Amino acid sequence: MHIYDSVQKAKREFVSQEEGKVSLYVCGPTVYDDAHLGHAKSALVFDLLARVLSANGYEVTYARNITDIDDKIIKKAAEANKSIKEITDFYTDAYHFEMAKLGVARPNIEPKATESLEAMFELIQKLLDSSHAYKTDSGDIYFDTSSDSDYLKLSHRVQDENEKLQRVESSSEKKNSADFALWKSVHDESVSFDSPFGKGRPGWHIECSAMIEKHLAKKEARFAVDIHGGGADLLFPHHENEAAQTRCATNHTLANYWIHNGFVNIDGEKMSKSLGNSFFLRDALKVYDGEVLRFYLLGTHYRANFNFNEEDLLNSKKRLDKIYRLKKRLFGLTHENQKTAFGDELLKTLSDDLNISASLALIDEMISVANEKLDSDAKAKEFKKETLSNLAYIEKVLGFGVKNPYEYFQQGVDEETKAKINSLILQRSEAKKAKDFATSDAIRDEILTYGINIMDTAQGTLWEKI
RNA sequence: GGUGCCAUCGCCAAGUGGUAAGGCCGCAGCCUGCAAAGCUGCUAUCCCCAGUUCAAAUCUGGGUGGCACCUCCA
Structure with missing residues (x-):
């Protein structure tokens, strides 16, 4: 099979590292809010990829993480006066429920950041030991991007020298403006985890690298995973940083193939909360069947930007x-x-x-x-x-x-209405038998007022919700 | 400002050098008591200009118009 590698920017023949086996890692949601259509698109795309790999005879090990350590989660918990776990459990469950509605199969592994702290400590320590990371006076640990000659090669980015200087002057204790946090020290009573580096919280990027090392990577392999995926916006900085950490802390490259899915816009505009509730999957699922959404969202090539609108969705249905x-x-x-x-x-x-x-x-x-x-x-x-x-x-x-x-064609029709329709269909059949077409047509019109279309077939009169 | 992506029928959307898939909508027909469903047929030369080539929607250059990323983000 062939897949487009968004780092090499070319369609490449897919060859797995290990004969007949594929490892696939995809960046999953940060569980602090309801999933939106973009999360759905990403999950659907990689669900399809996993199915196609399987159909090609590969044994697929698919991991999609749950980011359950994040400042946004902490903020949400504080606002809602709930514990971190209450928030993350709630949104994780909601995510699973909604993905199931879309027919997205559960990945083989769903690592959580909170369960992968040891792996993060190990990676950070290795980066410190090899001078790819440094600790500041306040206790934060940063990745030293100047120590990695391949930094920015993944996202093909060019560092602007002027911008670089400005940023360093204006900010903090970082050596280079592009340096990113591996560990953020905490000195007050806010949420923190004990670590060999003191109390604090991990940076976002290290979470994914650690989860990959812990769950998917084989020590001796050239690539930690065969395929790494995620939304198009993740290429920089998230994937760039992930790749840098893994490259510098281990003896392998993070991924052989990179796949990035395009974005979902609503009626031509970028999704934003101010645009209204069609933005959230839970609201979309109240109006549209999960499989209809699946079919619609998967109907356009995964790399293209997707423009969601109701008219297209109904055509797609x-x-x-x-x-x-x-x-x-x-x-x-x-x-x-x-x-x-x-x-x-x-x-x-x-x-x-x-x-x-x-x-x-x-x-x-x-x-x-x-x-x-x-x-x-x-x-x-x-x-x-x-x-x-x-x-x-x-x-x-x-x-x-x-x-x-x-059942597909009768979704959203309550039992009472169903009984009524069946009764009307019976009456209509009687009228038809008696060649009383005026009556049978009148009954058909009445059925239509319920939003139901009927069709006479060899199997009898069938009906569908329009 | 930097980097990158895209532009195909009314709408959605394939197609990366060899003479435009498919779906929706529309029109005509078959079927049907009439419909619906189903089936058949019909409907584009690919944003503009220039170039390369025997041959370009597909490559190159220049326009125009969208969009994304630039350290929160699927």
Whole structure:
């Protein structure tokens, strides 16, 4: 398979370090607030990547961290008059709940910063020992960026000399303006952890490096992980700094491949809290089905910036509906999952840097051919089995069409309304039998007022929520 | 200011040198008591200018217009 490496800025053939095995690390959320659509996009992209790697025969070890030590968390806890743990547990649970709704599988490992402090101490100590880090008079520990000749090579950044001088003069005890904190000492009663360096809190970047060393890295390997991913904004400074720490503290490079997903904007504007509640996933999920959101958010290539708007989402849903309608036509038939030509083609397009558009085009073509065949040859036993295998493959690799098709089309309709609709459909059938079309059409119009579309099929009259 | 990305049909969106995928919407037809669903057919020369080439949406240069990052951020 091929993936675009955002550091080398080129599509590269993917070759794992260890035959048949892949390690994937993705920067997860800082749990101090509700997840927004951007978190969803990132989680979905890497969920898809993990599925495609698996489908290619790799045994995937996927780690996505939970950042549960952060100044923003402390601030939130203070504001809400709650403990740190109450805050982080609450938002971690919410994150898991919402991701499950989107069909995002749980990673194999979900390391937390609070559980990885020892690994951080170890890395910081190594950096101090090798003079890549220094301790200031006040007890803070900084990474010395001037000690790393490869610093800024990951993000292809050029340090501005003027800016450099200005910053050093204006700030603190840092040797270089670009130096970043590994350990921030705490001298008062605010939240802190005991460490060999005194009371304090870790810097953000060291958390990820430490978690990778602890959970994924093999000491003798050239790269700590095969693939490192995250949002496009993380390349600098977060990933640059992570890479520098790992490079200087260990004998390996942080990652062989870097993947960064594009940003989500709302109606053409960058997401911000002032724009309103469609920003949060929990609010989006009140209005839209999780799988519809999954299909919509994954429908555009992962590296492109994504512009979220309701009209596009509803158009996108129509495409997902087609998968479910075909599923409905074949509902209840048993089959064994078989390898199909369609499946091979689908995996091929997805393996080309997750070319989702080409994949969706293949799916549409498959659906169209299947409907045509089923229209002309209602029996076609073997063909049906093959089609079911195709659908099952789409479910497995893309996570589309995972629900019961009848329930999919009836979501958001309460039991009372369902009963009413079924009763009206019965009445309409009677009228139709009696060739009383005026009545049957009137009933259809009435059903429509509930936002329900009905269709007469070989399997009887079926209905869908519009 | 620095660095980088992008610009394809009304909308969404593939396609990195060989003569424009797919979806939505629209129009016509088949099917249907009529619909809906499904199926079939029809609809773009790729922001502008110049260049390289037998050949460019795809490469180069120059414009124009969006966007991102520059130490909080998926």
